[in-house]
Amino acid sequence: MKAENQALQSAGLRATLPRVRILQMLESIDEERHHLTAEDLYRHLHQAGEDIGLSTVYRVLTQFEQAGLVARHNFDNGHSVFELSSGEEHDHMVCVDTNEIVEFRDPVIERRQHEIAAAHGYDIVGRALVLRVRKRP
């Protein structure tokens, strides 16, 4: 309980009950199925008896994103998914059949990205590599 308060404080956010509950929920779920949509999270919270408004979930997620606590991804579909940001940047593979998500990192790709950006006179601010994949037969 204190840990979350701490995290929120140092992010410059008041440790309100909704924020703490959302952070806890993200942590408790993050192990298995990360990448929750706002509505997913809202549903989980309600199943857990927490009566938090959907708009609050959105607001808090946005604040967490700005604070660097969570990362927001826009895959092909119309809606955003959120995950606790674990320090290390990574990319994603999304199975078109099962919607399964695999995370990965590859230093070779990352180095090339920087080289390419530099060759055009740019610095990389953020990146998003999403591979749409299908289980091979």
Add this chain to the structure above:
Amino acid sequence: MKAENQALQSAGLRATLPRVRILQMLESIDEERHHLTAEDLYRHLHQAGEDIGLSTVYRVLTQFEQAGLVARHNFDNGHSVFELSSGEEHDHMVCVDTNEIVEFRDPVIERRQHEIAAAHGYDIVGRALVLRVRKRP
């Protein structure tokens, strides 16, 4: 003019006037500022005196996408951008300041992507690599 009809026919689409006009517009604009939003296209068409409904633009773009004539991209923002698909797949760099878009291809990255997917038992169906960049000082 016949060329567009041809392209539509072989895509299994009737060569209707709105479809032909949209295809022509995409071609005529594609040289400079590709990556149009549906509304962009709609506006361009109206400026050119074509009275085509926005919903038709959306419908036709979706059909073109399914036919492989155009590619749809979902960058971070909420809306989709479309571009004539030029056979060769490529990735994008988007300047966070100017919204400028640079396209690029890199064989090294592509090879690694396939290796990584394969290592997880997947085949790549599609990919989207977007680098958010900023002009270096």
Add this chain to the structure above:
DNA sequence: TTGGTTGCAAACAATTTGCATAAAT
């Protein structure tokens, strides 16, 4: 106390859909 925060409902933006009309085969 006091200013940030919440919940609700209404507002929004991007995109889709129902349906009567119009156009292509």
Add this chain to the structure above:
DNA sequence: ATTTATGCAAATTGTTTGCAACCAA
């Protein structure tokens, strides 16, 4: 003549916002 496509307006979806009540500092 039949079938598919269009335009318009209304519906949906995902997300944001205004505001009075509320809670943390």
